[in-house]
Amino acid sequence: MxxxxxxxxxxxxxxxxxxxxxxxxxxxxxxxxxxxxxxxxxxxxxxxxxxxxxxxxxxxxxxxxxxxxxxxxxxxxxxxxxxxxxxxxxxxxxxxxxxxxxxxxxxxxxxxxxxxxxxxxxxxxxxxxxTPVLDVESALDNELKVHATQPHTNFDVGCDASRNVAAAHSLEFGDVEAELSRCEVVIEQTYRTQAQAHxxxxxxxxxxxxxxxxxxxxxxxxxxxxxxxxxxxxxxxxxxxxxxxxxxxxxxxxxxxxxxxxxxxxxxxxxxxxxxxxxxxxxxxxxxCTTSRHAMVLTVRLGADKQGNIKVVDIHTLSDTGAYGEHAPTVFWVVGQKTLPLYSAICRYHGHAVYTNKAPGGALRGYGATQGTFALESAVNELAEKLGMDPAELRLKNLIKENDAHEALCGSLPGRPAVLASSSLDRCIKKGMELINWKNSFPAKDIGANKRRGYGMAVTMQGSGIAQIDTGSVTIKLNEDGFFTVSHAASDMGQGSDTMICQIAAEVLEVEMDQIIVASFDLDTLPYDPGAYASSGTYVAGKAAVIAAEQMVAQMRGAAARILDVSAEAVAYDSGLLSASADKKMSISELATTLCSFAGMDQLISKGTYGGETSPPPFIAGFAEVEVDLETGESKVIDYVAVVDCGTVINENLARIQVEGGIVMGIGLGLFEEVRYSGKGRLTTNSFMEYKIPSRLDIGEIRVAFEESHEPTGPYGAKSIGEVVCNTPAPAITEAIYNATGMRCRNLPVTAEKILMGIE
Amino acid sequence: MQLETTINGNKIVLDFAGGEFLAETLRRYGYLSVKEGCDTGSCGLCTVWLDGAPVLSCTTLTARMEDHEITTIEALNVEAEEFAQFLVAEGAEQCGFCAPGFTMTVLAMRRELKHPTVESINHYLAGNLCRCSGYKGQMRAIVKYMGVE
Amino acid sequence: MLEIENIIFPANLGEALATVRGIPGSVVLGGCGYLRLGSRKIRTAIDLARLGLDKIVETADTVEIGAMVTLRDVETDALTVGLAGGVLAKSVENIVGVQLRKCVTLGGSVAGRYPFSDPITALMAVDAELLFHGRGVISLQDYLEGKWGRDILVKIIVPKRQWIAAFTSVRKSVTDYAVLNCAVSKSGQDYRVVVGSRPSRALRVTTAENFLRENGLTKKSAVRAGELAAESLQFGDNPRGSGEYRKKICPVLVKRALLEVLDAA
CATH class of the missing domain: 3.90.1170.50 (Aldehyde oxidase/xanthine dehydrogenase, a/b hammerhead)
Incomplete structure (x- = not known):
């Protein structure tokens, strides 16, 4: 490569x-x-x-x-x-x-x-x-209505404005209540996640x-x-x-x-x-006046036997979508989609996304998986404690494995559960345990006067594109002296999808990257792409780029065959050179020049279109080492280890930065970021003075390792990475703080005040 | 209002409104590297040099600029290019919106810190927010750029 | 959006004072850190930037910090770094970033009587006084109590003594405003214990100061002084923390600052 x-x-x-x-x-x-x-x-x-x-x-x-x-x-x-x-x-x-x-x-x-x-x-x-409806927990069936009339929906999402419901959903595999009643150990807890600003x-x-x-x-x-x-x-x-x-x-x-x-x-x-x-x-x-991460109230019930076999998972969610339902149904669904497949065949996801008179909820990196992961992984940590088991071992014993099928995996059809085609999550956990020295550190140790360090972990999955819906295209044009224009609308917003697509095209076309122009500016000239969301860039657009580039190579071989007067099969392509024999060969540049001229008369344009049958999940095992000042409640993430399965790593630099940036965003969510409202519903965290995002002084060590799996449907075996990265910090950090202090915070963010007031 | 000042070595007469801050003026005069991210002096995106020291152009009144020297990254092409190569080698520029102001702070820091350490670098750069990178890649770039042991 | 109709650059302090007293609604410009927040219309702004108030100088028994000295200069100037163990420098070092600190001024922080201010708390612990043009010298403490106003702050004066001082604070994130801040000092057998951002303004805790004077500074007395501070002061709620939490961390901050002083002594 x-x-x-x-x-x-x-x-x-x-x-x-x-x-x-x-x-x-x-x-x-x-x-x-x-x-x-x-x-x-x-x-x-x-x-x-x-x-x-x-x-x-x-x-x-x-x-x-x-x-x-x-x-x-x-x-x-x-x-x-x-x-x-x-x-x-x-x-x-x-x-x-x-x-x-x-x-x-x-x-x-x-x-x-x-x-x-x-x-x-x-x-x-x-x-x-x-009088406004401000409290999410009393919005449902409140006599005050946010929307007086029922909005149009394209299909049934459970929207019922008369109940302040923007979306409702219930999905059950097996008989959850019956299974719970049979379980020897049951955890039932309610977790609250706050609104977060992008x-x-x-x-x-x-x-x-x-x-x-x-x-x-x-x-x-x-x-x-x-x-x-x-x-x-x-x-x-x-x-x-x-x-x-x-x-x-x-x-x-x-x-x-x-x-x-x-x-x-x-x-x-x-x-x-x-x-x-x-x-x-x-x-x-x-x-x-834009959107923020949906604040949620999530109640998790987990059932297991005494040996630590998780038998059943039940998650009920109340999501605050604010005044408008942008992404309300889908963020709500994703909470379940990215949590139910992890631990148990018998599982349920249900609840409501409700309207309130606050700024709208919306899409934010993680898209519900972040909230779901906090609740589920916190509950799994609590279950481990109740069972007297190491939480890492509990996960290794129960987590879905490569080639397992699960009805809640995206791409499943009734009676035909989708198969998890790639996962190295078990290796991620083991590697993370090694890196953070888990066996010797968990659960906590004293560090000098009034300070303790706790250790906690969590795992997560996301998706790669939206299965059987989002479909993206890439076109490639051979320009007149042999360089290429690769066009796409996958919307680079800094993460580097233009670069990733260029890398993939260069790999297939066997040319230098500077021989490729990436066009992604003017929609008039770009093939269709739904956009940069649902972690689709590398998996969907990247795969479309592979297809388009392979087709371009085939087209070039065909065109060269015509000019060289041989069969297409006879033309070999190698690093910019098309050759049939020692004397019948031409460079891409020669081919391109000929094709644009009267003599060649054949503008080559290739295309690739791809949409996934499934949405292959990337995974992360995250481990936090958090130091807590027992006298003030202040905490700092001293070390965070994230071991990542994003399939093949296409660009190690960009992947690493995605992970580090996502973890810092997750640490902010865990420790202090919080959208707050006044009693009258005015959003008060309306500046970077009042809404603090992490500065570089708030962050300790972050260590990222990749445990590659190979996703057979992905480009070169790749899956996504953009969203999965911000899900593990909050549950890992709150668990570490619990282990350091005995104070379990189920209500994000876990501020110094909550810790200090909760100790004892 | 009107005054004479020096921007990137060139004397210039600026026209501006009384309550105008330097960031707005500079963008109006075509210094588009100067970005604004916060309106409250919190993010560091608008960092330029005033008489050689990094300041927030969003918090500096244009009316005070008579006979000062203002420097934007447009005037530091060679140095900025050099640091940019280190930053992009780590992938740490990401969306890039904070990068010119960040780079102005880094270049000032290079002049000011005699014996840079990871700690003193972090402290110097604390006022430059970045939501994409998580800061670690920026530090890897700076450590190499400044030759920190 | 800020609108300023007219900006005056007085040639001397007398002219500045005459302007501020003579034109109702006129505003003295400091570092302008808060000027752009919200929407404000100023008819006449008075800029002191050309009066040479940006110097830090030493006299036989004081260090004098001009009102237009920036927080960054307070942080880096040898005179302020060397004063009272650098307590002033330490009190400003986490205020946002170097670029903001190079804009905003110590005079602006002091004149605004901001209750969340870190440097005010530190200045209180070293008996800072303020020189107002045409009016004379007033203690920072008196000024914070609301005495005097609409005058031109010229400089902040810190008496030179054998100060050993320390500054501590708790913040939700490192560059945030303090949930609570504290500065203490010792000069001979004389102590200052100051707690600010309660969230109301910084106050000296005389009960704790007297206790220390009577009992000396030890690990044990540091703890007791902290308790006295928490008992003597009122604490309130704001979005950064509750009064209850502040009361709980107050003794810790006071104790830790005193132990730092004890270590340095």
Whole structure:
């Protein structure tokens, strides 16, 4: 292998570090766009009785002020999902009913930001204020309703607005209650996970204009360019052919930009005015008026025999989707999908995702698996303690193994459970135990005065793409002097999918990577891809790249055969050289030049399309060493060991950084990150001063090791890595803290205060 | 308002609004390497040098810039390229949005820290947030770049 | 969004003072760290940046820190690093990052009377005084109690004594505001015990100070002084912590700071 498995630098890296203009706001700056600002609801639940924009319109420089009276009434979801989206169509561009503090009241477009803000302050609104539904645990069947009418859903997801239910679900394999009643040891505990912010460094932004063909041009920082186009088409009543989407470099996303939170606002301004418009969310808007990780209440019941054979797993979840149901059903399902296959054939997943008058939940790295893993793995740790077993050994005894089948694995059909085709999770656990010196360290040791170090572990699985739904394509064009253009819409947002696809194409095409141009900017020129989510980049788009590149090699052999006047089978291809015999051979460059000319007359373009029958899970075994100050409750993750099965590692550098970045995000979730609300429903953690993400001083050692498995359906045996990485820290850390202090925290984050108040 | 200052070695007359901060001014004048991430002086993305020292351009009033020297990464092409090679060799630039401000801090640190250690480097860079990398790859790059034992 | 209609760069302190007293609603610019938060309209801003207040100087019996000295300079200047075991430097070192500390000023932190301030707590422990132009010197403690206002802070004056001092704090994450902070000092048989971010403003704990003066500093008296501090002070709730938690960690922070002083003595 020349490129696969190597530490290849990202193809756009140096330019980005040097600050070369590459992001939406860099490229949009020269079109004198109107600046768009949004007036937002100060109330968590209210109705606009009267809205007067006269004074705002009179501010010099104001181009338009739009209220609910001026925009289409079409209902939709902003979730980036393949049609038919499971998410309820419960929002409008502007709505007289306001469902959370920050909900959009009016849109102002003006010649510059200062003018727009002056105009915003002059809009007069009279509200009828209602009592909001703020508490997730009393939202179900509350007499107060977040949505007065039932939203449209494309199929039954259990949405029932009259009960404040955005989605409901129940999935059972075997008879869970009967099995639980037979079990010698049962654990039943309730765990709470908090809302978490994506906190990507580039806030949400989009820039719109009408191009020379009269098409709406939208440049946006997104993970989902094709879904953005579909949403805008539906919302604005424009054919998709009349919308051009540009996706520049994206300054981080983590699932946030899998919801089209901002594009509609400049787009409606451009449609109304015919003028270019630009919207950049402030950090406050990014925190308060987009999405965050669904907060959940999860009750886990585990049953086992005294020998530690886990017989049954039951997980009940209550998910807080906030005011709108973007990703509400799917995040809710994934909690179960990525936990039920792990331990037991008899299992159940059930519960509700409920509406509240808070900022919407949404997609965030892990997508429910993070919450599910915290609950299930915490419960498994508690079971190990109750059984008097080493939690690592308990897992090794029970976890699903390579070639096992499980009905809850994605891709299963009724009566035909999917088979786990690759897993090295057992090796990951053993390797992790070795690295953290588990046998000698677990459960805890004293470290000098008033300090103790505890050890804890957790395992997790995710998926690789959405089985039997998401399907992505790659095309490859042979250019006139022998270099290639590889086109795809898998939406690099920093993780390096452009580079990964380039590596794979170069490996198959047997050329240097600099002979390949990766095009991923202009949707007009790109084949379909649902976007960068569900950990699909390497597995789905990477596999499509393999197929396209192999087809290109076949096409080149065929074309060379025609020119050399031999059969295609007679042409061998090796590192840029096509040869049939010692005197009948040509380089790619010679072939390409001929094919573009009158003599050759054959532009070669190949394609690859792939979607998985299954969603092969990557796995991680995570081990935490946490030091707790017994006098103040402060804790620090001294060492975190993550051993990863992502199948074949395509690019060791990028894979390692995914793991390290995900673990730090998981440590933040475990220890201090928390979206908080005031008693009236205002999101109070609205800046990096109030919502702290880990700085480099908050992080101890992080050690990453790979235990490769070989996924037969993946490109070169690869699976995904982007999401699975942030799931293990929270349960491993809380277990380590328990082992150090005897204080078991089932309510994230586990702050110093909770620890100190809980000790004794 | 108007004043004269020096940006990247060139004298320039800036037009600006009274309450404007330097980050906004610099972007308006085409120094697009300067990114903004937070509005509260918390993230370090907008780091530029003021008279050779790293400052937050989002917290520096443009009105105060008369007769100062402002440096952005556009003026440090060779040095930035050198460090960039170390950073991308670790894959640690990721989305890249924090990278120019981070690099400005690293280049200032290289001038300032006489005997860098992992600890003093971490402390110097604490004000540069990154949500992608988890910081470890950045440190691997810096250790090699600065030749830390 | 910040709007400033007019910015004045006074040529001297007298002019600055006349402006601040003469123009209602005028605002003195410090390091501008908080200026951009929220939406604010300022008719007249007074910038002291050109008055040479950015110096740290030593006199026979004081170290004087100009109001426009940045926190980064407090952290790195030999005079402040050498003062009272570097307690001032230590108190600012976790405030966000070097870039912010190079912007924001010690004068701004002090003049704003921010109750969560780390350097105020440290300054209280070394008997800092403030020089206001046209008004004279006031102790930091008196100023924090709300005396004086709408004046021009010129410098912060720290008397030179045989200070041995220490600063401790608890934070939810390293660069966050303190849940609680503490500074203590010893000069001869004289002690200062200061606790801030309670979450209200920093206070000296005279019961603990007197106890230490009477009993001397030992491992045992350090513990008792901490308990006295927790008993004497009021603690409240804010998003960073409850009053109950603060009360529980107060003795620990005081004790640890005192033990640090004991070690250094």
């Amino acid at each position: 020349k490129y696969i498995g190597k530490r290849i630098p990202k193809i756009d890296g140096v330019g980005l570090v040097k600050g070369v203009p590459a992001y939406t706001s860099d490229l949009a700056i020269n079109n004198n766009a109107l600046i768009v600002k949004i007036l937002r609801s100060p109330h968590a639940s209210a109705r606009i009785i009267h809205i007067d924009t006269t004074d705002a319109m009179a501010v010099p420089g104001v181009e338009c002020v739009l209220t609910y009276k001026d925009v289409p009434e079409t209902a939709f979801t902003l979730a980036g999902q393949s049609f038919p989206e499971p998410s309820p169509y419960d929002r409008r561009i502007l709505d007289p009913v306001l469902r959370y503090v920050g909900d959009e009241v009016a849109i102002v477009a003006a010649s510059n930001e200062r003018v727009a803000l002056r105009a915003l302050a002059k809009i007069k609104v009279e509200y009828e204020v209602f 906190a990507m460094m580039e806030t949400y932004r989009a820039s719109t204009s009408i191009d020379v063909h009269g098409r709406l041009q939208v440049m946006t920082s997104t993970q989902i360019p094709y879904h953005v186009r579909r949403h805008l088409s539906v919302i604005l009543g424009l054919p998709k052919s009349k919308i051009k989407i540009l996706k520049p470099r994206v300054g981080g996303s983590f699932g946030g930009k899998q919801t089209a939170s901002v594009e509609i606002f400049p787009a409606i301004v451009t449609m109304k005015t015919g003028k270019a418009a630009h919207l950049v969310y402030t950090r406050q808007e990014t925190f308060c």
